[in-house]
Amino acid sequence: MIIGCTGNYRKEEFYPILQKVHTILGNENIEFLISSDLEKNIEFNIPGDYTIMDFLELVDKCDILFAIGGDGTILSTVRRLEQNMIPIMGIHIGGLGFLSECTEKNLTESIHSILKNDYMVTQRMxxxxxxxxxxxxxxxxxxxxxxxxxxxxxxxxxxxxxxxxxxxxxxxxxxxxxxxxxxxxxxxxxxxxxxxxxxxxxxxxxxxxxxxxxxxxxxxxxxxxxxxxxxxxxxxxxxxxxxxxxxxxxxxxxxxxxxxxxxSAQIVSLLEDGYFKTLRTKMGWLGKVR
CATH class of the missing domain: 2.60.200.30 (Probable inorganic polyphosphate/atp-NAD kinase; domain 2)
Structure with missing residues (x-):
């Protein structure tokens, strides 16, 4: 499996998350591709093996694209893909986050699910x-x-x-x-x-x-x-x-x-009830009131 990565480098949490992703993938000997626009805007000193390449070239080579940021990052990533759609897994940092089930707290578990092919891809119109x-x-x-x-x-x-x-x-x-x-x-x-x-x-x-x-x-x-x-x-x-x-x-x-x-956009979902869980959490639904 080959995994690509893009994201919102302007968020202060971005770089630590990128390092964690790289470490997890490196431990599993997974090929990791990083979009060149990130290299232009942040100073890389990540130890280990990874390849930096043009975004569209990266998209042609990887099996799944990680997008680190908020919902806005996924929206812009989908637009950058144009019609070359591949599965996108959002790694959420920021506000509400309806499009990402993966967060810093469950990052390791989520990536291992991807590597085990234990995930679904939802087609978004x-x-x-x-x-x-x-x-x-x-x-x-x-x-x-x-x-x-x-x-x-x-x-x-x-x-x-x-x-x-x-x-x-x-x-x-x-x-x-x-x-x-x-x-x-x-x-x-x-x-x-x-x-x-x-x-x-x-x-x-x-x-x-x-x-x-x-x-x-x-x-x-x-x-x-x-x-x-x-x-x-x-x-x-x-x-x-x-x-x-x-x-x-x-x-x-x-x-x-x-x-x-x-x-259509291809968004990675890690749980069968992931959407409803997101609704309950983000909307603040309390369920039964006693």
Missing amino acids: LLEVQITSENDEKQILWALNDIVVDHGPSARLLKAEVHVSNHYLNTFEGDGVIISTPTGSTAYSLSAGGPIIYPSMDSITVTPICPHSLSARPIVLRSAETITMSFPEPYDGISLAVDGQIKVRIDDQTQIQITKASH
Whole structure:
């Protein structure tokens, strides 16, 4: 087995975790590849054998990719993989962490489970957004969590006209609209009143942000649907954000089309009830109250 590694080198916990991973793998004589962008940004003095190489070259050679960081690290890693998807195991350092079951506390146990092939790979649906400008220039981006269209720096309400597979859905008037995957249902959409959706389901959720209407509610759609969004009134400075990491400034002449992507992210799961355990822990569910 060959294991690759990337991560968020800006976190102070990153380097000690990287050293522990390397030690565990070294004791098992596992080939370890480290993304070259880490070498450029931190000083390496890890004893033992490892190979540093370009990220995409590393992806072609390794069987599993370790991503050390928070959920944001996994989101950015999935995007960097483009369509060359391989299993990703998140090693969590940071805040909530819905996408990682491995932490510093269970690091050794988790890595040994990987080496014994005692794990599952869950397919996580991605969204593809095509942004078409007034002069017909197109940009395509992929999201694991969500695509958010909002009013940007303006304080004015934004009117967003949404169609589902050529059928008019609604014109949402408010702060914006979130289009989310099941994985993203526990992210921004949840904060805006959207439902929690099991991550292996095939669905797309449309959630209005602070709508100026008590009747505007989230709606869950089939993943086969095509969602288009346009803007019926002049508006400067509209913002489109992909997974909260890539932001594109658009205007009221921009056309947005969102579909299920043809490829999916492969996220390593170590426990059969790992997702529900994560929900209970991260949501602070208490269970039965006596």
